Each structure stands twice: as C-alpha cells, then as structure tokens.
Amino acid sequence: xxxxxxxxxxxxxxxxxxxxxxxxxxxxxxxxxxxxxxxxxxxxxxxxxxxxxxxxxxxxxxxxxxxxxxxxxxxxxxxxxxxxxxxxxxxxxxxxxxxxxxxxxxxxxxxxxxxxxxxxxxxxxxxxxxxxxxxxxxxxxxxxxxxxxxxxxxxxxxxxxxxxxxxxxxxxxxxxxxxxxxxxxxxxxxxxxxxxxxxxxxxxxxxxxxxxxxxxxxxxxxxxxxxxxxxxxxxxxxxxxxxxxxxxxxxxxxxxxxxxxxxxxxxxxxxxxxxxxxxxxxxxxxxxxxxxxxxxxxxxxxxxxxxxxxxxxxxxxxxxxxxxxxxxxxxxxxxxxxxxxxxxxxxxxxxxxxxxxxxxxxxxxxxxxxxxxxxxxxxxxxxxxxxxxxxxxxxxxxxxxxxxxxxxxxxxxxxxxxxxxxxxxxxxxxxxxxxxxxxxxxxxxxxxxxxxxxxxx
Numbered sequence: 001x002x003x004x005x006x007x008x009x010x011x012x013x014x015x016x017x018x019x020x021x022x023x024x025x026x027x028x029x030x031x032x033x034x035x036x037x038x039x040x041x042x043x044x045x046x047x048x049x050x051x052x053x054x055x056x057x058x059x060x061x062x063x064x065x066x067x068x069x070x071x072x073x074x075x076x077x078x079x080x081x082x083x084x085x086x087x088x089x090x091x092x093x094x095x096x097x098x099x100x101x102x103x104x105x106x107x108x109x110x111x112x113x114x115x116x117x118x119x120x121x122x123x124x125x126x127x128x129x130x131x132x133x134x135x136x137x138x139x140x141x142x143x144x145x146x147x148x149x150x151x152x153x154x155x156x157x158x159x160x161x162x163x164x165x166x167x168x169x170x171x172x173x174x175x176x177x178x179x180x181x182x183x184x185x186x187x188x189x190x191x192x193x194x195x196x197x198x199x200x201x202x203x204x205x206x207x208x209x210x211x212x213x214x215x216x217x218x219x220x221x222x223x224x225x226x227x228x229x230x231x232x233x234x235x236x237x238x239x240x241x242x243x244x245x246x247x248x249x250x251x252x253x254x255x256x257x258x259x260x261x262x263x264x265x266x267x268x269x270x271x272x273x274x275x276x277x278x279x280x281x282x283x284x285x286x287x288x289x290x291x292x293x294x295x296x297x298x299x300x301x302x303x304x305x306x307x308x309x310x311x312x313x314x315x316x317x318x319x320x321x322x323x324x325x326x327x328x329x330x331x332x333x334x335x336x337x338x339x340x341x342x343x344x345x346x347x348x349x350x351x352x353x354x355x356x357x358x359x360x361x362x363x364x365x366x367x368x369x370x371x372x373x374x375x376x377x378x379x380x381x382x383x384x385x386x387x388x389x390x391x392x393x394x395x396x397x398x399x400x401x402x403x404x405x406x407x408x409x410x411x412x413x414x415x416x417x418x419x420x421x422x423x424x425x426x427x428x429x430x431x432x433x434x435x436x437x438x439x440x441x442x443x444x445x446x447x448x449x450x451x452x453x454x455x456x457x
Contacts, residue, residue: 003029005324006123006132008115008270011038013301013313014138015099020321021136022106029132030108031115031125037096038140039263039302040310043160046095048183050088051163052341054079055190059343066382079191081166088163115139117275120294134296134324137277137284138313139270141263141302146175146233153238155256159184162258168193169255173241175233177204179340181260186342188258189225196226196252198243203229205340209352209389209403216342216405219385228252265303281305288330290320298324312336335420339410344372344386347413350401350420356391365400366392368426368449372406374457375445376437383407388446390416390426397425397450408439415443426450 005021007014010032018030035042062074103110113125123130143158150156157165159180170193174185177199189195197204204227205213217227228250231243240251265283278285278293283305290298298320301313315331322329340346356365368390372378386405393400402416419429430447434440448454 001029001128002131002133003027003109004132005029005134005136006031006115006130007136007138008123009038009138009140009301009303010034010036010099010103010110011138011140011301011313012040012310013140013303013317014038014136015103016314017136017138017300017317017321018108019102019106020318021324022108024321024325026325028106028108029111029130030103031111031113031123031130033112033114035096036099036103036110037092038138041092041095041099043163045310047088047092047163048159048187049341050091051084051187052183052190052343054084054087055187056343058190063382081191085164085166114269116269116271117277118271120275120297132296134298135275136317136320137270137292137297137299137303138301138317139266139303141308142266142268143259144262144264145259146261148233149235151236151238154236154254156236157256157258159258159260170194171196171254172256172258173198173252173254174258174260175241176258176260176262177201177227177229178207178260178262179205179338180262181258183341184258184260185220185225189220189223194224194226196241196254197228198231198233198241198252199227199229200232201229205346207338208340208346208348209401210354211389212346212386212403212405215386216346226252263302263308265305267303288319288333289323289328290316290331291323306331307333307336309336309338335417337413337417339413341410344383344406345404345409347404347409348402349413349417350399351391352401352403353389353391356393356401360393360400364394366394366397366426366450368392368446368451368454370442370446370449370454370457372439372442375406375439375442377439377441378407380437381407381439388442390429390443390446390450392426392450397427398423399426399429399447402443404443406439406442412440412443415440 004026005028007018007030018028022028061077115125173196174181185195231245233243235242240253284299286304300316302308319329337349372386373384389403391401426447434444445454
C-alpha cells in the first residue's frame with residue numbers, strides 16, 4: 001500500500017501531524033504500537049494531573065476551616081485510591097477515544113503495530129509493507145534508569161508504574177528533582193507519605209529560574225519534604241538510596257523508590273540505519289523545520305529530543321506538515337512555555353535571570369517582581385506564596401523571560417507567550433487593562449515593576 005504520508009506514533013506529535021496532513025488533502029497512514037495519545041494521554045500529562053487534582057482538593061478540604069467552613073471532620077478526610085484510579089482511567093479513556101474519533105473523521109488510516117524502516121520510503125509493520133512519499137517519525141520517549149546496583153528487595157518504580165498504584169508505603173525516595181520527580185513528589189506528599197528527594201544537580205527544577213526554585217525548596221521543606229541536592233546516587237539497597245555528597249556518603253531511607261531521572265527518545269525497533277537517519281546523543285537530529293538528514297523523513301515530538309513537551313510536539317507537527325505541503329515553516333524554541341503542576345503552579349517562558357544575564361550582561365537586563373502576597377485574588381484563594389517575575393533587556397525594553405509561581409500560572413503564561421511572540425516591551429504589557437480582582441493583575445504589576453512603577457507594592 002502506498003501513502004502520501006506515513007506517521008509512526010500516535011502521540012500528540014503523531015496524531016496532530018496525521019490530522020493536519022489529512023486536512024491538507026494527503027492520503028495518510030498512522031502506525032501505533034500502543035494506545036493512541038502516546039505518553040501524554042496514557043502515562044504522562046493527563047493522568048498525572050488527574051492525581052494532582054485530587055490531592056489538591058484534599059488539601060483544600062483540610063484547610064476548609066480557614067475559609068469559614070464548619071461541621072466537617074477533616075481528620076477523617078482521605079483519598080480512596082481505587083476510586084481515584086477509576087476516575088483517572090475514565091478521563092484517559094475519553095480523551096484517547098476522542099483522538100481515535102478525530103483520526104476517523106479526517107479519514108486517516110490507523111494501523112496497530114510496531115514500525116521499522118526497510119528503506120527511506122518503506123515501512124514494515126506486521127506482515128504489511130507500506131510505502132510513503134513522506135514519513136514522519138513520532139515514536140515518543142520512554143523512562144530512563146540509572147545504571148546502578150539495585151537490591152531486588154526494594155520496589156523501584158518509574159513514573160509509568162507509579163501512576164497506577166493503589167497502595168503506598170509510609171516512606172518513599174524520589175531520584176530526580178526535575179518536573180516528573182517534583183510533580184510525583186507533590187502527589188506522594190499529598191497522600192501523607194514521607195518523601196525524600198535526591199537530585200544530582202545543585203537544586204531541584206534546574207530548568208526553572210533560580211529565585212523560584214529557592215522559594216519552592218523552602219516551602220517544600222516546611223511541609224516535611226527532605227531534599228538532597230548535589231547528590232550522586234550510587235546504589236539502591238533494600239532499605240535506602242545511597243548517594244555521595246560533600247565528599248561523604250549518605251542515605252535516604254525508604255520502603256520504595258521512584259526513578260524519575262528523565263526520559264529518552266524511543267528508537268526501539270525503528271531500524272533507522274536502513275533509512276540512513278542520523279542520531280546524536282540518543283535522539284533523531286532535525287533542523288528547525290523538523291527535517292532529518294534524509295529527504296522526505298521528518299521527526300517530531302520527544303523522539304528528536306528538542307523539547308519534550310506535548311505542546312511542543314503539537315507545534316512541531318504543524319511545522320513539519322507545512323514544510324511537507326510546500327510552505328516554509330520553522331520552530332522558535334525560545335518562546336515555548338513550560339508548566340509544572342505543583343500548588344501553587346509554576347510556569348515559564350523565555351530566559352531565566354541567569355541566562356539573560358549571561359546573554360545581555362548583568363547591566364543589560366531589567367527585572368520586575370511582584371509578590372503574590374500583595375495580590376488580592378491570591379489572598380482570597382489562600383495562595384499567597386510565590387511571585388511573578390518579568391525579565392526585559394535594557395536597550396529596547398523587550399520582554400525576554402517571564403516566570404510565574406502562583407495560582408493559575410499555567411493558564412496565565414499564554415499572555416506572556418503572546419507578548420514575547422509580538423516582541424512586546426514590559427511597558428506595553430503594563431499598559432493593558434487587566435481585570436480586578438484576578439491573579440493576572442500581578443502580571444501587569446510585575447511589568448510595571450520593571451521600571452519601578454508598580455502600584456500595589
């Protein structure tokens with residue numbers, strides 16, 4: 001069978017590419033070896049946020065007396081983990097079913113099975129040989145593991161397995177202080193589990209602005225979460241995670257371990273050598289139009305290792321299809337937002353303060369900060385921790401970085417993405433009327449603070 005476009009993988013990048021190509025009149029086949037929706041819908045973004053929503057609601061109930069609620073025995077409040085898992089499955093099933101319906105609506109042929117290259121235009125799946133004028137690789141990623149000694153007596157989970165657990169021990173160690181590790185640590189702590197985080201670098205969430213991670217670290221430690229940074233894990237025994245730190249050796253006692261040291265491109269069974277596709281540092285090499293070194297072969301989503309986020313995969317898929325259909329499209333990775341679903345949330349776009357200072361010089365940037373303790377809506381919601389931070393370059397005043405640590409941060413970051421996409425200055429964003437009372441007012445105030453003109457602080 002011959003197709004205009006063959007897509008390998010049905011995750012965010014793959015199904016988006018397939019639908020967009022079909023909408024442009026292409027005859028499209030999508031091959032998926034697992035469930036449609038990929039990591040994001042099945043074992044990533046969506047199920048994680050379902051769990052975090054429940055522990056967040058539990059925390060709200062426990063704080064209900066602060067809001068004048070009486071007659072509620074908060075000491076009896078807890079989570080039915082079986083019921084929570086059923087809700088997670090329901091949400092996931094609905095969304096995965098929606099993807100399938102969209103593919104059918106757009107007349108995309110879906111083939112279940114693994115895919116491997118026979119040559120640059122031929123894919124073998126099961127007993128079928130499919131030819132494609134263009135092939136888009138969107139095979140996603142898989143969890144990494146550390147090459148260390150692990151006692152068989154210690155349960156060690158990845159983020160995939162832990163999402164489905166209905167029973168937990170009293171103490172758990174989380175190896176890795178990145179986004180996955182921190183979100184799952186928040187979930188575990190919300191269940192009342194003693195959590196110990198072991199991070200190789202000098203701080204948790206190293207991709208986030210340093211000022212925000214310092215505030216977050218203090219807040220987590222107040223809640224009883226133990227954080228060990230600059231710690232190199234050496235082995236996992238039957239009762240602890242052993243790590244080197246400050247020239248010595250320490251242990252994080254636990255009854256189970258979450259291995260959250262990141263994800264890597266899933267290249268298994270693709271047989272890329274047969275197509276001549278180049279790989280570097282475990283990911284497929286692409287240019288900013290998502291083309292590989294082989295004409296007619298593209299790679300989008302986690303498999304290219306550029307930015308392992310679902311919304312990046314969406315954008316890369318659209319970029320690739322536009323290029324395939326004769327247009328000229330390129331990704332701008334400098335304006336892709338990121339979100340971390342803690343409580344409060346963290347959202348960022350552009351440069352951190354350290355990155356901006358390195359690029360423009362310490363005297364070449366201006367920074368505006370607004371603490372959430374001075375924001376009326378944050379006080380109303382009982383979410384006064386955190387701040388909003390705007391970074392602009394000094395010459396023209398253009399915003400080059402925005403960092404939100406507050407309620408609704410992952411929703412509000414879109415305003416700053418638009419502003420940066422239009423090359424707005426902090427003054428221009430500050431001139432926009434923001435509704436009151438909202439958390440978004442703090443964005444305006446932080447932009448005013450860049451020039452020392454904030455009103456409410």
